[in-house]
Amino acid sequence: MKILITGTAGFIGFKLALAFARRGDQVVGLDNINDYYDIRVKHGRLEHSGFPPPYEYGRLTWSEKYPELGFIKLNLEDRQGLEKLFKEQKFDRVCNLAAQAGVRYSLTNPQAYVDSNLVGYVNLLECCRHNNVQHFVFASSSSVYGLNETQPFSTHDNVDHPISLYAATKKSNELMAHTYAHLYGLPSTGLRFFTVYGPWGRPDMALFLFTKAILEDQPINVFNHGRMQRDFTYIDDIVEGVIRVVDKAPQGNPDWSGLDPDPSSSRAPYKIYNIGNNNPVELMDFITTLEQVLGKKARKNLLPMQPGDVPSTYADVQDLVQDLGYKPETPVKEGIMEFVGWYRDFFKV
Template sequence: MKDNQGITLVTGAAGFIGYHVAHRLLKDGEEVLALDNLNPYYDVRLKQARLAQLKTFPGFQFEEVDLADRVGMEALFARHSVGRVIHLAGQAGVRYSLTNPHAYTESNITGFLHILEGCRQSHVRHLVYASSSSVYGGNTRVPFSVHDNVDHPVSLYAATKKANEVMAHSYAHLFGLPCTGLRFFTVYGPWGRPDMAMFIFTKAILAGEPITLFNEGRMRRDFTYVDDIVEGIVRLRNHVPGPDPTWSSEAPDPGSSSAPYRIYNIGNNQPVELLELVSILERTLGRKALKLLAPMQPGDVPSTYADVDDLMREVDFRPATPLEVGVERFVAWYREYHGL
């Protein structure tokens, strides 16, 4: 494959993780081509505020393009010399996928195909893309390992993320496109998404409104601070995968391949019950929460827990920000952003 040392394309750069990755690269003096469609899944003003932060860096370029727009995506790759792609755009949210399934196939399937084709046609050196801990679906053996089978998703969102992984593998196998998939575990932190628990709970507690805790608050999540996610992405971005010489077609390992393809978990490796998260928020905010305990919701899983041994072995990094520290940083940002 022809090497291409061009600009780094970060998709979903007006989104939560995409913003943080773009900010880190720009702060390190790199050039970033940012892509986002600024859709109204949540308040566009928050996305625009993130972009305003990024626009202060001289190495920043922004393109408002929808992943599902084939012509627009082909034109974007034709206009720019893209060396690496960090693909973080896509339709997020498990519960939203129960009522708006087409948003997921358009963005996460068709849109991902356009990313793969752009990478292939432009001879991109490395595609790093967001998968999700949700792909573990019906698995109950913990911690979740990339070497386990993940053929039992329990939401369409999870199914689209699993589809991304197998689509990427096909391009790695057919065209030698190096692909690294990252399964994120419940990411939180400053500039977070308003549809996620940390944001929802903080807003409600400050307003004196009740919060709903599914599975009676016994849901366990491997809450991972966004800076740890970014560090993992930045390290893996330059860790271009090659074929695994130990991979066997008679006993295939789902986490690697005879193609230039790898999968990694990025999680805090320390699951916490939602009730414990609420207790930390109460202490940090100095207010008590009004808790409504509810049963499990369709598409949810009772626990997530990341095995990050592969990440540690390959790039010498293991997420480790304590939840108490991360919550304090999130709350400080939340108060500042909302002028509280």
């Protein structure tokens, strides 16, 4: 199987590309290596995968460690570059993890989200439909649940009230994928990830920010005065779930009815899954566990809720279990220990 994975200098994409390559699939990774966060981490992921710098735009290279793993620096907005890549490589399946990420950044730089998450995303869909791609898998987000207060969050619930532009672009991705599944028969699966963490994680996420601040004797910002819950999901659990999804293209649901439409499926070959730990953790308990692992107390700035944030996330993963026989279950303390070990090694602290 030949797979295109976008966002392979990113957290999930990097881990997923390695997992498929180690399994024996041929993988091409794509990323534009932007500077949204500390580029040392992105370069570190690529070098760990066998791609030393420099990274020449538009040039496909192959890993020094994994013969089946390639990488190309490319923007999703570069329609001609994408079309050329698809024509040459003839991918069987595509997993789109590239996106402008982050809820808070979308409040100040909305154009970046339009360019990557909407324009670039449509370019990718067009390439898939014109090149006989067998399955298009894409990253959505738990952020799409927005003002929905029914817990745990279910893919069968309505999600028409996002509260950040980031979430709105992810909801738009789901709608566009359904349209291509309906019009062109492109099998499409969306994955709503819940607070992914672990080694090689994103520097703008809570665990990374907290660890850095505590080790540098700086205070940490704790929003909503700590009255938050997150369904923290370990990176290896996410990767296993994505692999199972990529391997199983959806079929149309014969029981789907337009009189009582289920948002998670369709008559078309389309499906949405949550991938979360199904076990929300109190933010203050999460911080206490991190303090224990670091052997150091945190100084806390207790702050009000930030615009675009929600007080709690909690994934209903019943469909994931039923359809794919899988449920994430790595305990948070175990995941934090793995992250802290990586962090100390990578930053030499």
